[in-house]
Structures are given as C-alpha cells and as structure tokens.
Amino acid sequence: IMTEAKKYVTKEYHEGHNAYEQGFALTSNPYLSGNVDGDMWYWMFGWQDALADDVKNIKATIIAAATPINRERQN
Numbered sequence: 001i002m003t004e005a006k007k008y009v010t011k012e013y014h015e016g017h018n019a020y021e022q023g024f025a026l027t028s029n030p031y032l033s034g035n036v037d038g039d040m041w042y043w044m045f046g047w048q049d050a051l052a053d054d055v056k057n058i059k060a061t062i063i064a065a066a067t068p069i070n071r072e073r074q075n
Contacts, residue, residue: 012039016046 012031019028026047031040 010039010042012042013046013049016043016048017050018046019043020047020050 016029020026026044029040029043029047031043
C-alpha cells in the first residue's frame with residue numbers, strides 16, 4: 001500500500017514550488033543568505049516536490065508510449 005507523501009505548507013514551501021514552475025534555478029533561493037533559520041529547508045522541499053511531479057508526468061508519458069497496443073480491443 002502506497003501512502004501519499006505529506007507536503008509542507010509553509011510560505012517558503014510555496015515560494016520554492018512557484019520558483020520551480022517559473023523556471024528559476026534552485027540556487028536562486030533567497031534564503032541561501034542564511035539570515036533566516038530553516039526557511040531554506042522548506043524552500044527546497046517545495047522546489048523538489050515540483051520537480052518530482054514533473055518526473056512522475058514524464059515517466060507516465062514514457063510508459064504510455066511504450067505499452068504495447070492490444071489490437072483485439074482496438075476499434
């Protein structure tokens with residue numbers, strides 16, 4: 001049984017997720033300056049979850065394209 005991963009819902013998490021979707025690099029993290037404790041951690045989770053969603057979609061596309069067609073059921 002697979003359980004769905006819990007995603008962080010902090011402001012930094014969403015900023016990391018949005019930054020990824022807008023095409024920014026992980027190194028563009030504004031929290032890398034170290035001024036605020038822990039924010040970089042949540043930014044990275046948001047960024048990595050967005051990347052993981054992309055990888056899942058790409059894998060599903062590849063699997064769908066590589067799956068043999070059952071010609072008996074094809075109309």
